[in-house]
Amino acid sequence: MTPQYTPYPGTRRKLVLAFDVGTTYSGISYSILDPGQVPEIKGVIRFPGHEQIRGESKIPTVLYYDKSGNVRAIGAEAMREGIAETALDEGWTKAEWFKLHIRPKRAGLDRITASIPPLPPGKTVIRVLADFLRYFRECAMVYIKGAHPNGEDLWRSISSDIEYVISHPNGWEGYQQSQIRSAIVLAGLVPDTVSGNARVTFLTEGEASLHFAIDYGFPAKSMKAGEGVIIVDAGGGTIDISAYRKKEDKVNKFEETTIAQCHFFGSVFVSVQARVFLEEYLKDSDFYEDLDHIVKCFDKSTKVRFQNDAQMEYIKFGATRDNDPSCNIRYESNSNQSMLTIAIVLWSVRLTYDKYIVLVGGFSASEWLVSKVDEALKPFGLSVIRPDSLVNKAVSDGAVSFYLNRFVRVRVAKMAYGTKCIWHYDPNDEEHQSRKSTMIVNAAGDKMIPGRFDTIISKVAELLFP
Numbered sequence: 001m002t003p004q005y006t007p008y009p010g011t012r013r014k015l016v017l018a019f020d021v022g023t024t025y026s027g028i029s030y031s032i033l034d035p036g037q038v039p040e041i042k043g044v045i046r047f048p049g050h051e052q053i054r055g056e057s058k059i060p061t062v063l064y065y066d067k068s069g070n071v072r073a074i075g076a077e078a079m080r081e082g083i084a085e086t087a088l089d090e091g092w093t094k095a096e097w098f099k100l101h102i103r104p105k106r107a108g109l110d111r112i113t114a115s116i117p118p119l120p121p122g123k124t125v126i127r128v129l130a131d132f133l134r135y136f137r138e139c140a141m142v143y144i145k146g147a148h149p150n151g152e153d154l155w156r157s158i159s160s161d162i163e164y165v166i167s168h169p170n171g172w173e174g175y176q177q178s179q180i181r182s183a184i185v186l187a188g189l190v191p192d193t194v195s196g197n198a199r200v201t202f203l204t205e206g207e208a209s210l211h212f213a214i215d216y217g218f219p220a221k222s223m224k225a226g227e228g229v230i231i232v233d234a235g236g237g238t239i240d241i242s243a244y245r246k247k248e249d250k251v252n253k254f255e256e257t258t259i260a261q262c263h264f265f266g267s268v269f270v271s272v273q274a275r276v277f278l279e280e281y282l283k284d285s286d287f288y289e290d291l292d293h294i295v296k297c298f299d300k301s302t303k304v305r306f307q308n309d310a311q312m313e314y315i316k317f318g319a320t321r322d323n324d325p326s327c328n329i330r331y332e333s334n335s336n337q338s339m340l341t342i343a344i345v346l347w348s349v350r351l352t353y354d355k356y357i358v359l360v361g362g363f364s365a366s367e368w369l370v371s372k373v374d375e376a377l378k379p380f381g382l383s384v385i386r387p388d389s390l391v392n393k394a395v396s397d398g399a400v401s402f403y404l405n406r407f408v409r410v411r412v413a414k415m416a417y418g419t420k421c422i423w424h425y426d427p428n429d430e431e432h433q434s435r436k437s438t439m440i441v442n443a444a445g446d447k448m449i450p451g452r453f454d455t456i457i458s459k460v461a462e463l464l465f466p
Contacts, residue, residue: 003041003215005404008033015144015158018165018399019136020208021129023099023237023268025058025362026075028140029396031404032148032158041215041400043393044143049076057393063095063131065120074135093120097268098132100237101125102176103169115268126179130186137189163199164189165399170206170240171262173414177202203402205395206242206260209233211407212398213358216387220252228257229356232373233395234363239263247409255410259460359386360394410462417457422448 008014014033020026028044047059059075064087066072072092073083087094100116102125119128141159145151166180181200190196209231214220218229228245241261244254357377359370364386374384387394425439425447426432432449440448457463 003401005039007036007038010035013158014161014163016163016165016400016403017137017140018167018208018396018403019133020167020205020393020396020399021099021132021136022058022061022235022362022395023097024061025236025392026061026132026136027058027393027396028136028143029393029400030140030144031400032144032154039404041397041404042147043397044140046143046146047076047139049078049080061096061099061132063098063128064092065095065123067091069120069122071131071135074132075139095120095123095128097237098125098128100264102129102172102179103264104171104173104176126183126186129180129183133183133189134187137187161199162189163201163403165201165203165403167203167205167208167395167399169238169262170204170242170260171238172204201403203399204240204242204260205233205235205238206231206240207408208395208398208402209240209358209360210242210244210254210398211401211405212360212394213385213387214252214407215397215401218356218358218385218387220246223355227355229254229358232357232359232364233361234359234366234369235361235395236268236363237264239265239361239363244408252405252407254408255462256408256412259412259414355382357382357384359384362392365392406465408465410464413457413459413461413463416455416459418453418455420450421452421454422450423452425449 010033012035016031016033018029020028029041030044031039031041033039043057045057050059060079062075062078063071064073064078064083067090072090073080073087077083078094086092094117097116098119101119119125141155145155148154164184166184168176168180180202181197184190184200185192185196190199210229213229213231220229223229223246225246225248228243231240231242231244233240233242239262241263243257243260245257247253247255357373359373363369370384370386377384422440422442423432425436435449435451438450440450442448
């Protein structure tokens with residue numbers, strides 16, 4: 001299914017770049033908007049170190065820094081054969097999963113902090129992200145120049161005022177966006193001016209995935225007004241769950257129906273659990289020294305291939321002897337995937353008008369995950385959909401689609417917004433009496449109680465966007 005867009009109404013050519021910087025893999029999508037022409041969403045599918053892999057849409061979110069703090073390898077180049085040995089010999093430091101250092105620091109997430117690799121010495125998450133974003137822009141430039149006729153002239157005509165759409169997990173708010181914006185400016189993508197900052201749009205991964213689903217395979221047009229859909233973006237670091245309801249029968253306009261959720265139960269934490277298990281299981285075996293390689297093999301194949309907990313799976317990591325059945329290594333259900341299933345079920349029970357569950361993101365490639373979600377939701381009459389198109393590029397493609405067609409018109413406030421003020425003292429109000437010691441008298445002689453929070457927007461209030 002090819003998405004249909006209306007001709008671009010602008011008066012001059014423009015480039016829209018969408019950067020999906022994921023915990024483990026990252027991708028770029030873009031659209032060149034020509035006045036009067038119907039836009040087309042394309043992906044950057046060639047990166048340094050991946051030239052031999054045609055159509056590769058994502059690269060590892062990994063960097064290596066030398067002792068002086070300079071970037072020595074990045075993306076696919078940081079995963080090439082022999083790079084780990086070179087890094088060890090030269091004293092390089094690896095930066096991975098750095099996106100999770102931006103996360104909200106909420107109570108009860110100690111296990112997350114313990115699992116995240118530290119940043120390289122002397123580096124902040126803003127600087128690491130800036131290095132990666134700078135590299136991403138260079139990759140986009142090289143690809144566009146080479147993929148389009150008269151690429152050099154084309155790039156010169158659009159490079160001075162590129163519009164950027166930056167996606168982030170559902171649970172990230174103003175503080176996280178300010179960190180990302182600082183990295184964008186540091187990377188030189190836009191100047192730190194009003195006009196420069198206006199060229200950056202932030203978007204939740206959940207909403208980006210909704211746009212992707214509408215464009216590729218989700219029967220949005222057949223939905224009736226009032227019917228709903230839950231979008232599950234199961235990625236490397238987070239699992240983002242968003243719920244939407246269609247507003248009108250014949251128009252793809254949706255409204256968010258509840259506060260979007262973000263769970264730190266992405267696929268990387270499955271790998272963390274697998275490593276803990278294998279480290280203990282193989283500690284007295286001849287295979288212990290191959291632990292890093294075994295975990296990598298598990299990550300690339302077994303984790304994705306696994307379909308049910310009654311079937312044994314092998315981690316193939318070398319010669320025939322390395323598949324010795326006596327090792328009896330089983331990959332069984334884990335709390336991460338169970339948490340996802342439970343979360344979806346709870347939402348489905350509460351949101352009785354929902355009709356579809358759409359699974360996107362790299363983690364949704366897991367057959368076990370899809371089968372468990374489908375099994376859990378059958379009693380509720382819900383259809384589980386996994387788009388045929390590349391679900392691991394759902395966020396970047398969806399981000400460009402969002403720029404072109406904004407399907408969501410109503411969003412739910414994730415928290416209350418307001419301001420501090422002073423209030424007239426009421427001697428009959430017990431709350432005022434308890435704060436009598438803070439009472440002040442204003443210029444008019446009125447007794448006032450300071451420190452009141454006056455709500456402007458209530459939590460879960462529905463906000464209309466034009």
